[in-house]
Amino acid sequence: MKSAIFSAFALFFGLYAVALVTLQSDSPEDNVVLRWATDPNPARDRQVAAFTNANPGISVTTESGDPTKLLVQCATGVGPDLVDLSEPLFETMVRAGLLLDLTEPAKKYGFSPDKTFAAVRPTLQVDGRQFRFPCNVNAQAVIFNKAVFDDHQLPYPQQDWTWDDFVEVGRAIRETPSKSGRKHIPLVNWNSSFLFADLLMAHGGRYFSEDGLVCLLDSQEAVAAFEHYHDLMFKHRVMPTPEQSAAMSGQGGWNSGGINWFASGEAAMIMIGRWFSVQAPRFPQLQGQLAAVPLPRFPDQGSRGFIHARGLGVNAKTKHPEAALKFLSYLASPEYGELIIRDGDALPPSAAMAPDGAALSNEQLPDAVFHQTFVDAAANARPIDTSPFIDSAQVQRWIAEFLERLENRVASPSELARQLTTEINRAIARNIERDSRLRQRAEALRGENKAKEAGL
């Protein structure tokens, strides 16, 4: 027994020594190494390479941007220097004091909010202070697969289409026999929260009142958006229900295979950003088959959806603030913008580089009209509004949860909208009651509102 245990330890220490000896240093020892928490993507390697070539002495390593990992690491002072942040996580991290205030450095290094799209500027700031700058900017449109329409011998969607036209097109895809004999999904839902956000914007709804004190998801417009979402599945049947998705999908999960379904030619349309074209090289059958049209509109209204940015913040405890600020400055540069344009990774952060579709044409999708659709979408879009009185990540979690209930027909859309709004408003009231800072702020806002009402 003793000899077996000691032999096993000897084997372990031998392997351990081999493991240590074979570790390689990826960057020169005297380099400043910036850690960038982002998603694993071949485009990141090219972006990093361009930066390090222009900035000898600084290396950049990429790692997983898992939110829990970020919170644990940043809270204990060993987080990555640069952090990719979606809007909800961004606010959570700012309020926890984990991100560097970039307001002054941004002016010096040339990445202040005025360098990017007007619509996303508010999403870079919290309480008027800048805490991040976009890596890319995204507004959604409808990308369709021409091959599917050709297979069903149907005309392509038109640039100026309405929601009624959209339903007609979806029904035609579902009901018209195809030449190949294959059936196709009219529209895939790859992200419930994004689809709902687009519908809410289309109906002219808001998440919160201007002052953030009241959730407005039970407003007439918001209820219409919930009903619209419901009807796409159950009334018009142009989007799969959860049961249909589970039955069709190899992966078995609702939404999980949405992008892959579209990419593998199973679906006719997807509501998504220009970044989908990053995927295009992975699916040769899509070559020359992709086209885009704006999100459908209501009669007498323009097409409108939501806009958001994958923004980069700096860890407040970074040991290399200068190098990190240089990296943010690089995001606003033409060199970085060119890479985003070439790879098709949404819209470049610098609005000046995306004046029209022709400026965004690239090798895999040379059609300027395709890219113009996303330029127009960004111009007409609005960011998701947030409230300073409630954590945005929590709100988005609740919305996703209620959309799941809607998909499973647990209650009617109006009932679910009412329940969701009640839950959010209760949480706002609770937060205001518990936090004296929030209480002061809420009282000030209520005072201002009363003064406005009184016409003072």
Place this chain on the structure above:
Amino acid sequence: MSDPMLSSRFLPRFLLLCALGFALSAPFFWMVSASFKPRAEVEKPHIVPLEPTLLNYPVVLDWLPDPVTDEFLGVRFGRWYFNSILVALGITLFQVVTSAMAAYAFARIAWPGRDRVFLLYLGTMMIPGVVTMIPNFQLMVSFGFVDTYHGLIIPAAFSAFGTFLLRQFMLSIPSSLDEAAKIDGAGHWRIFWDVIMPLARPGLIALCILTFLGAYQSFFWPLVMLQDEQLFTMPVGMLRLDSSYGRQTELIMAATVMNIMPLIIIFVIFQKFLVKGLQLGGVKG
């Protein structure tokens, strides 16, 4: 004479067990099947690939470029495999030795407050790991263990469950053996190594298997602790194949099949001890 296999009592049970067995093994078969599908087929619901391919395996191992993009994935699969085995082996060895020593103290040595301390020790099993995540991580930061192999091994080297499991086993060994050894002049160290440990072999093997399986599959602690891709274990490394820009399902499945191979081999060889270990955990001490 009627076939007992077809008796009215046996057949429904047999069919029920077949249905349960199918339900439990279907995801596994789906995983293996998806690992042999080309990308164009992987989202389709048929189980048997229409055009089966072995290419997903060498692509994951970075021996061949991805046939669709013609680019190498650039993942260090071999290294992650090695790391997973190294870390799981280290955790298993340290945990078994420390648990055996603690179990000996709780089972074979009479000392004041022993049972209360044991209860307190067991109580730590009730605290969810997520609750202690930040304090544990803070400790690792203070010790400079972040992004190291020992940062993965040392925190897992002590286990209340392992202590409990081996204590139960050691309690079943007759105390007359210790007494005989004492009469022959043996101290605790000698009794532990030369009397108890050989007799506790089935329990030790069961703990080894359970610990190895748990450590090999561990995801969250390595995810939080590791930054350098060279130190990644398999579960963390496989995240590289799933990004917001696309999920390469067929490659993830090929990687998963290779990942679980050691576990299946261990399970098949040692399943007798594993069952014994599970039974031990359920015996009242």
